Amino acid sequence: MVGRLTGLKRRIAVGVLALMTVGACQAQEPERVVEPRTQIGNYPRGAALLRAAMLGGHADARAEVGAPPLIWDETLVADAAVYAAELAETERFRHADQPMGPGREGETLFRGTRGAYSYREMVDLWVAEKKDFVDAATPYFSRTGRGEDVAHYTQIIWRATTHVGCAMASSAQDDYLVCRYSPPGNVVGQRVS
DSSP states (O other), X not given: OGGGSOHHHHHHHHHHHHTSSGGGGXXXXXOOOXXXXXXXXXXXXXXXXXXXXXXXXXXXXXXHTTOOOOEEOHHHHHHHHHHHHHHXXXXXXXXXXXXXXXXXXXXXXXXXXXXSSOHHHHHHHHHGGGGGBOSSSXXXXXXXXXXXXXXXXXXXXXXXXXXXXEEEEEOSSEEEEEEEEESOOOOTTOOOO
């Protein structure tokens, strides 16, 4: 699916995604980039389509590394929906502040021009980070030396993670996709499997 993205659209999206993980907790937000539209109209939206695309994309990536598929969790969906709505309302793009310890959820984020990306393209952009993944302890699991370059992918394939829930909200300009995971992945000092 990532292969279907235009070269420019793919480079912009992957560049923006790289800013969304571990380093995204910094106060400075990444610059908003608008890519040229390659189709007329918007991609279809809806809860059933989102669930199918997210479960399918996650299951495909996990199957490649021998990890079992994730279970869709409505509590995680509800938590993701609250945060996606907050991102769309404030148009700020950063990871949620969560307390450490029990109850903490893993999180992957996507921000892109409203209607320009299909749900499957969104998850496939996260999975495309596998090109820089190396089997080492967090945060040293990227061949680039920057853990945030693969942190979406590693959360998706994190073997101890069993549940996922995703939701999307939109501002006038952008779509904000939030996926939440339990138990969370990307635990410092631990490996993916």
